[in-house]
Amino acid sequence: MATLVRYELVRLLRDKTLLMWALVLPLSLTVIFMAMFSHLDDSFAPTPMTLGVVEDTALTEAPGVSQVVETVSTGADRLIDPVPAADAEQALAAARAGDTLGYLDVTDGRLVLHLTDEGNATTTAPVLRAALDVWAQTGAQIDSLTAAVAAGEVSPDALAALPASGRGPDVTREMALTPVASSSGTGYYLSLLAFTSAMGMMFALVAVQECLAASGPTGARRTLAALPRRTVLAGVLLASWVAMTVCLLVALAVMVLVADVEMGPHGWLSVVAVVVSSLMSCAGGALLGTWPSLKPAIVSAVASFLSLFTGLYGPGAKNLADSLEETVPWLARANPLWHSSRAFYSLLYFGSLEPFVLACAAMTAFAVVFFVLALLRLRRTA
Known part of the structure; x- marks a missing residue:
């Protein structure tokens, strides 16, 4: 059996067509994903906008406004990157x-806040509007409570619970939903690993x-050989398993070391996977x-079809996979690549x-x- 395994392993690793599908294709897709996702997360981060700031008496006399702009x-x-202007006409x-x-x-x-059409389309515009709205709401609360305190309607201690004018309340805080932070494109790399397997x-x-026997003279000699069918099947399966594991480990190494794909705190278990x-x-x-x-x-087509339900082909495929998992979970779990x-x-x-x-x-x-x-069918196949 050892001779059979060694022969099959060498022969499989020399087959250029098989290596193209199992090694060259996933490495090529990894390079494509690297180019696609290299700046994906940065595109959602707000960047400073060049805005004019009218520095007149109204700005200096309004309480807290100067601090907000700063x-x-x-x-x-x-x-924002402020550009001073003497009046509204100059800023316009x-x-x-x-x-x-x-x-x-x-x-x-x-x-x-006055924005041009170009400024309104930036990712920073909604963030800036939210910041200014929070400041305006906080200032209005302070003014309302100050009046109520002066009228004796509420206790002066109520003002202590509000932030100073010019600084919004801490309405959000960062929290981790996963053990480690990951890139938006990480899911595609993981689906690619399942496809590669x-x-x-x-x-x-x-x-x-x-x-x-139908494959030719070599197959006929193997059919008539003294080795039991289960031994032949186990030998070729073991050789295929080793060859595919080597190819998949190379793809995993490239993803982790070159594409910087995060595999989590137990990343070493990805080898087990x-x-x-x-x-x-x-x-x-x-x-x-x-x-x-x-x-x-045909096998390649089957693998490509099953990968549709792992989210490999983009947001549409990912939404389809999520919808299938929610509505018909047993059908999603019937897909072997889903488990991979x-x-x-x-x-x-x-x-x-x-x-x-x-x-x-x-x-x-x-x-x-x-x-x-496979063993049952092989025993009945000439």
């Missing part, structure tokens, strides 16, 4: 000339078909290989290892079923 225009997280002229994206001025004691079906498919995913796919390929006329291209991607997802998005263990157990069960069915 707050949003200083520091690394500033929202600069905006129309394209030198600024709008301007800030004080009208009737209120800080008013499915390519292992092609290794086992070719190896098992060559053990059939690779091994189990490869075993399941190779067992499935061994079952499909018992049909002599089945072409590798789930194993990688669970390491990153869950604090507990229970989902990871369940996913690996499900893939192992799939592998056993596929192997038993």
Whole structure:
């Protein structure tokens, strides 16, 4: 059996077509994903806007306005790069000339934001509006409570619960929903790992078909050989498993070391997910290989179709996969690649290892079923 495993392993790793599907394709897609997602998160971050600031008496006399303008225009997280203007006409002229994206001025004691169409389309505009709205609401609360305190309607201690004018309340706080922060494109890399593992079906498919008498003289000699069918099947499956695991580990290493894909605090368990995913796919390929006329291209099409329900093909596919999981969960779990991607997802998005263990157990069960069915069919196939 050792000779059989060694022969099949060398032969599979020399097959350029198989290596193209199992190694070259996922590495190429990884490079494409790197180019697509390299600045994806940065595109949602607010960047400072060039805005005019009308520095007249109304600005200096309005309480707290100067502090607000200073707050949003200083520091690394500033929202505006201020351009001083003597009056509203000068600030408006600069905006129309394209030198600024709008301007800030004080009208009737209120800080008013004026934006051009270009400025209104920036990601910073809604953040700046929210900051100014919070300041305005806080100032209105302070004014209302101050009047109520003066009239003796409320206790003076009520003012102590409000922030000073010019600084909004802490209405939001950052919290971690996952064990570690991840990029918006990480999910696509994890789905790609599941898709790559499915390519292992092609290794086992070719190896098992060559053990059939219908494949040619070599297959006929193997059929008549003294080795039991279960030994032949186990040998070619083991060789396919090793070959696919090597290819998948290379793809995983490139994703982690080159593409900086985060795998979570238990990232080393991703190797276990690779091994189990490869075993399941190779067992499935061994079952499909018992049909002599089945072409590798059909296996590739099946893997591509199943990957549709792991979110590999973009937001639309991801929404479809999520909808299927919510409405028909048993159907989603009937997809072997769902469990493969789930194993990688669970390491990153869950604090507990229970989902990871369940996913690996499900893939192992799939592998056993596929192997038993392949053995039964191989015993009846000439």
